[in-house]
Each structure stands twice: as structure tokens, then as C-alpha cells.
Amino acid sequence: MSNKEFLTSSLAKKFVMAATGLFLISFLVVHVSINSLIFLNDGGETFNVAAGFMAHNIIIRIMEIGLFVGLLMHIYQAWILTQENKKARPVQYAVQNETASKWYSRSMGILGSLLLIFLAVHLYNFWYPTKVAVAAGTEHNTYNELKEVFTGELWFVFVPVYILGVVSLGYHLLHGFPSAFQSLGFNHKKYTPLINAIGTGFSIIVPLIFALMPLAFLLGILD
Amino acid sequence: MSGNMNLTLKVWRQKNGGSKGELVTYPVSDISPDMSFLEMFDVLNDQLVTEGKEPIAFDHDCREGICGMCSMHINGHAHGPKDQVTTCQLHMRSFKDGDTIVVEPWRAAAFPVVKDLVVDRSSFDRIIAKGGFISVNTGNAKDANNLPIPKVDADKAFEAAACIGCGACVATCKNSSAMLFVSAKVAQLSLLPQGKAEASQRVLNMVAQMDEEGFGSCTNTGACEVECPKGISIQNIAIMNKEYLKASVVSEQEAQ
Structure with a gap:
């Protein structure tokens, strides 16, 4: 591509945000689907089979690298855009009325940062032990690990962190889902109301399923 | 045209692009609710000139909502609280007697302040x-x-x-x-x-x-x-x- 502005312009940065955002949304679909298997309440048998596949399959391993690259691009581009946007208004208003937009639309950076903190805890809880077990070639029971995190002695730390994490995810998605389509130039009288409706549904249902997991363990609904 | 509205204005005053500005408080009285926001500013400027003070610089031209010159950020809203009107089409009846109104210039690095409420667009x-x-x-x-x-x-x-x-x-x-x-x-x-x-x-x-x-x-x-x-x-x-x-x-x- 000879047009170097395509890689450096403000619009190009928004394309990267939108494309990586949609990619991360597709990951959420897979993640939430596998997680839902715990609600079969079979002692984690089916869930562990799926988790084992995700931990060992070579194609999934390669896709995992892509996932981290996508996540890092999303974070890096957001950081650059935030710095540029701050520079665009050096003097703030004494009075700024905020009724023209939603609070979560203006707080994507804060919501994203909360998500990043949650993600660090989440990777430490589940991703890291899985990697260690896979590397050592030992048997790994992810379901038991879930139970340990959410009902173990530190449950009062982890459960609130997870709930706060998925609430941040919900609001981040509520803006991000429809916003990605707008950034990629898709705003159509016929389809945009549908995209917005799907976006709102997705932003409520997916975090809700994630939130139900620690709650179900804590309340003893799952054994 | 006079009326019975008394207002407190807090207006951004800035000598030029290089200087530091501040919000200055001006009481205005006998404002008619039928005046436009800019006419209210004309009254205030008359008052300032009579008092031997520097009038407030603000952009305006057609005063009928088509030139796009008037550019005031009023109480946190561009062109004030009403929808789909420019500052010149905003009337004082949109405010209540005794209101405090904060007026600032557009804020953007790409719109540097020239003087008071005037920005370079x-x-x-x-x-x-x-x-x-x-x-x-x-x-x-x-x-x-x-x-x-x-x-x-x-x-x-x-x-x-x-x-x-x-x-x-x-x-x-x-x-x-x-x-x-x-x-x-x-x-x-x-x-x-x-x-x-x-x-x-x-x-x-x-x-x-x-x-x-x-x-x-x-x-x-x-x-x-x-x-x-x-x-x-x-x-x-x-x-x-x-x-x-x-x-x-x-x-x-x-x-x-």
C-alpha cells in the first residue's frame, strides 16, 4: 500500500480500534460458550473436555497468539488516541454539560483500564496455572480450579473483582459494539437499529453469564 | 427594548491569544425576554463602554442562524441550552430571571482564542x-x-x-x-x-x-x-x- 496516511491518520487508528474490538468480541463468544458448559452441572466433566481442547489444540494455540496481538494493538492504539485527544483540548471548560452523550461512551479508557486490571487477575487465576500444567504435561482440572477461586478462602477478594470486571465489560461493550460498526463506516437506516439492539443484548447477556459463574459456585448451586 | 430580567453573567475575558484569561462576573439588569442572546450582550457592552471599560469581543454576523459566526459556549452547551439554534437565535426567554449564565469561547487547540469569546476558526x-x-x-x-x-x-x-x-x-x-x-x-x-x-x-x-x-x-x-x-x-x-x-x-x- 503506497498510501502511508492509511496507517497513521486519525481514521486509520479508529479502524484498528474497531477491527481489533470486533475480533475481541468474537473471542468473547467462544469464551462464554465454553464457560456455559459448567451450567450442565455434571461436575465439570463436559467443561473440562472443552477446556482441555482449548489448552492443547495446536490451532487454538496459534489463535491465542493472534488474540494477544489483537488485545495489545487495541490497548496501544487506545493509549495513543487518548494522548492525541487530550492534546486537542489544552484548556478545559469551566462548565461542561454532559447530557449530550452517555457516561460510558465518554469513559471507555477508564472502563478499559478496569478491564485490564481484571484481566491481569483473571490470567493469574486460570491462564497461568493451565500453561504451567500443559508445559509440565500434568493433568489439569480447570473446573476444580474455578471452584477453588470462587469458594476458596480468598473468595471475598476474587468474586467482587470478577463482578466488577464483567460490569466494566458490559458498559465497555455497550458503547464498543455499535461504535465499531460506525467507525468502519457501517451506518445504515435499515440495519443500524438491528446492530444496536444486538449490541445491547450482547452487552447484557454475555457479562451476565460470566457473572453467574462465581455466583453459582458461591451460592452452592454448582457442586 | 427593555424588560424585567436581572441576570449574572460570567464571561471569559482574555486580552489576546498569548495572555491568560479568566471568568469575569457582570450583573445585567432590565433585560427583555424577547432579546436574543447577542442583543443582551450588546446591552452589556453598551454598559461597559459607558463605564469606560473594554467591551467584550464576540463573533457575530448575520444574526439569523446561517453564517455560523456566533460561537458561544453557554452554561456548558455550544450555542446554549436550546436544540437546533445558534447563539443569535437563542432568546432570553430560554433563561429565568436571576439566572447565572457562564459564557466561554470554543475550546480546542485548533481554535485558538483571539480575544475574549472570539476564536480563530x-x-x-x-x-x-x-x-x-x-x-x-x-x-x-x-x-x-x-x-x-x-x-x-x-x-x-x-x-x-x-x-x-x-x-x-x-x-x-x-x-x-x-x-x-x-x-x-x-x-x-x-x-x-x-x-x-x-x-x-x-x-x-x-x-x-x-x-x-x-x-x-x-x-x-x-x-x-x-x-x-x-x-x-x-x-x-x-x-x-x-x-x-x-x-x-x-x-x-x-x-x-
Whole structure:
């Protein structure tokens, strides 16, 4: 591509945000689907089979690298855009009325940062032990690990962190889902109301399923 | 024209671009609810001149909502609290007796303050100069039926063309982004057959200039379309994004 502005312009940065955002949304679909298997309440048998596949399959391993690259691009581009946007208004208003937009639309950076903190805890809880077990070639029971995190002695730390994490995810998605389509130039009288409706549904249902997991363990609904 | 409204104004006073400004409090009395916001400022300035003080500098021209010159950020809203009006069309009946009204200039790095409430919006002119026009020599006006344009496109182009370039979108956007302004022109011309020939070149050049002027980028909060006095839709921004993607990926055109 000879047009170097395509890689450096403000619009190009928004394309990267939108494309990586949609990619991360597709990951959420897979993640939430596998997680839902715990609600079969079979002692984690089916869930562990799926988790084992995700931990060992070579194609999934390669896709995992892509996932981290996508996540890092999303974070890096957001950081650059935030710095540029701050520079665009050096003097703030004494009075700024905020009724023209939603609070979560203006707080994507804060919501994203909360998500990043949650993600660090989440990777430490589940991703890291899985990697260690896979590397050592030992048997790994992810379901038991879930139970340990959410009902173990530190449950009062982890459960609130997870709930706060998925609430941040919900609001981040509520803006991000429809916003990605707008950034990629898709705003159509016929389809945009549908995209917005799907976006709102997705932003409520997916975090809700994630939130139900620690709650179900804590309340003893799952054994 | 006099009335019975008494108000407290807090107005941004700044000697010039280099100096530090501040909000100065001015009481005004006997304001008629039928005055426009700018007429109320005329009364205040008369008062200041009589007192031997420097009157407040503010931009205005047509005072009928089409020139886009009046640019006041009133109580946290570009062009004040009412929808789809410019400052000159805002009347004092929109306020209550005894109100305190804070008036500030547009805030953006690309709109530097010249004096008091006057900002330099020539960055908009430079963006338009990069392609907000068609350079086809049309000669005599053609018969209208020679250029069939679907009604939907004609309407959309017309709505985008209503932009008066006042800068309320930039003033409102948390990122001081000029996307609504630039996209209105890009969308208007890309929807019409006359504008299609230069569509790729136009969008690449105008976006490059927009970035160079130091405007922020679009976060899709939608605040700009809420505060726009002409009701320009953010659908235009999506049209511009699509045009830019098309120009970058499909066409061989480069920004100049």
C-alpha cells in the first residue's frame, strides 16, 4: 500500500480500534460458550473436555497468539488516541454539560483500564496455572480450579473483582459494539437499529453469564 | 427594548491569544425576554463602554442562524441550552430571571482564542480548501434531468449541506474532533454525481488536513449531533469513514 496516511491518520487508528474490538468480541463468544458448559452441572466433566481442547489444540494455540496481538494493538492504539485527544483540548471548560452523550461512551479508557486490571487477575487465576500444567504435561482440572477461586478462602477478594470486571465489560461493550460498526463506516437506516439492539443484548447477556459463574459456585448451586 | 430580567453573567475575558484569561462576573439588569442572546450582550457592552471599560469581543454576523459566526459556549452547551439554534437565535426567554449564565469561547487547540469569546476558526477554511468543493468546469447550467439523483441521496446531501461551519461540533466533542464538520462536506459531495469524480482525493486530503490542524479523533459519543444547530447526523461520519476506507484500499489515489 503506497498510501502511508492509511496507517497513521486519525481514521486509520479508529479502524484498528474497531477491527481489533470486533475480533475481541468474537473471542468473547467462544469464551462464554465454553464457560456455559459448567451450567450442565455434571461436575465439570463436559467443561473440562472443552477446556482441555482449548489448552492443547495446536490451532487454538496459534489463535491465542493472534488474540494477544489483537488485545495489545487495541490497548496501544487506545493509549495513543487518548494522548492525541487530550492534546486537542489544552484548556478545559469551566462548565461542561454532559447530557449530550452517555457516561460510558465518554469513559471507555477508564472502563478499559478496569478491564485490564481484571484481566491481569483473571490470567493469574486460570491462564497461568493451565500453561504451567500443559508445559509440565500434568493433568489439569480447570473446573476444580474455578471452584477453588470462587469458594476458596480468598473468595471475598476474587468474586467482587470478577463482578466488577464483567460490569466494566458490559458498559465497555455497550458503547464498543455499535461504535465499531460506525467507525468502519457501517451506518445504515435499515440495519443500524438491528446492530444496536444486538449490541445491547450482547452487552447484557454475555457479562451476565460470566457473572453467574462465581455466583453459582458461591451460592452452592454448582457442586 | 427593555424588560424585567436581572441576570449574572460570567464571561471569559482574555486580552489576546498569548495572555491568560479568566471568568469575569457582570450583573445585567432590565433585560427583555424577547432579546436574543447577542442583543443582551450588546446591552452589556453598551454598559461597559459607558463605564469606560473594554467591551467584550464576540463573533457575530448575520444574526439569523446561517453564517455560523456566533460561537458561544453557554452554561456548558455550544450555542446554549436550546436544540437546533445558534447563539443569535437563542432568546432570553430560554433563561429565568436571576439566572447565572457562564459564557466561554470554543475550546480546542485548533481554535485558538483571539480575544475574549472570539476564536480563530481558519483551520476549517484550510480543511475546505483541501477539497470541500468540486473543480469541474460546469459551463452553462445543465438541464436538471440530465443528472438523475435518487431522492434519498438528494435529501441526505441536502441535510449535510446545511452545515454552517460554526464549530459547535468541535466545541462539544470531548476530543475536540472536527469529524462532524469534515464528514458533512465529504458526505454531501460523495452522494452527488458531481462530487464522485474527486471523492477519493477529497476525503484523503481533507482528513490529512484535519489531522494536521490538531483536531482530536472521533469516539462516537454522538454529542456533536445533539449540539449541532443544524441537526447534522453522525451518519455522515460513517459515510466519511467508508469513503476513506474505499479511497485507501480500493483506489490508487494518494493524499496530496
